[in-house]
Amino acid sequence: NAGVMQNPRHLVRRRGQEARLRCSPMKGHSHVYWYRQLPEEGLKFMVYLQKENIIDESGMPKERFSAEFPKEGPSILRIQQVVRGDSAAYFCASSTSSSNTGELFFGEGSRLTVL
Amino acid sequence: ILNVEQSPQSLHVQEGDSTNFTCSFPSSNFYALHWYRWETAKSPEALFVMTLNGDEKKKGRISATLNTKEGYSYLYIKGSQPEDSATYLCASPGGGADGLTFGKGTHLIIQP
Numbered sequence: 001n002a003g004v005m006q007n008p009r010h011l012v013r014r015r016g017q018e019a020r021l022r023c024s025p026m027k028g029h030s031h032v033y034w035y036r037q038l039p040e041e042g043l044k045f046m047v048y049l050q051k052e053n054i055i056d057e058s059g060m061p062k063e064r065f066s067a068e069f070p071k072e073g074p075s076i077l078r079i080q081q082v083v084r085g086d087s088a089a090y091f092c093a094s095s096t097s098s099s100n101t102g103e104l105f106f107g108e109g110s111r112l113t114v115l
Numbered sequence: 116i117l118n119v120e121q122s123p124q125s126l127h128v129q130e131g132d133s134t135n136f137t138c139s140f141p142s143s144n145f146y147a148l149h150w151y152r153w154e155t156a157k158s159p160e161a162l163f164v165m166t167l168n169g170d171e172k173k174k175g176r177i178s179a180t181l182n183t184k185e186g187y188s189y190l191y192i193k194g195s196q197p198e199d200s201a202t203y204l205c206a207s208p209g210g211g212a213d214g215l216t217f218g219k220g221t222h223l224i225i226q227p
Binding site for chain 2: 003004033035041042043044045046047048055056059091093098099100101102103104105106107108109
């Protein structure tokens, strides 16, 4: 049973370009979470999705960031018109239930560098 | 906004010694307390999810306790080994978000 798969592992973008990060949850998991780790900081919650629905996006910046988890295929975190401050590690996690009681299974992260 | 605090920030422990560290969180509107272990260059791995006041969970040499009334949890490691070196994160859901709010972690280094 493969774990949470994230790709790409490393992504370099120039300012103004778009970044797309993909996350395939563990088999049987319908809950997906995205977290961001800025340099020298801890993990910060961004968005929580279930299949085809955004449940909570309270941690997501209001502009340029979006996320989806379609019926088929991976969850995608999209960052439009990237700026240097978007450089961070983005972690995806999945679970069989909400994080109120269910443990999260994390991917190895996607490291975005904006030049 | 939920405040999850961990102390100490880092800890050096001699191999074979036992150690513990703390996670504190708001005691109101408590749902659950998670502990994760994060080794360098890997992804965080769940150790425990605790929900009940007085809960005590154990996995090998690692155990955790939970006090929801006063808002703290302790993680204990007995007879530390070099492979225990990692960052230990605690997290709790709440504060208006469905995602976990993580503490900044305790960075544990076991010295041979």
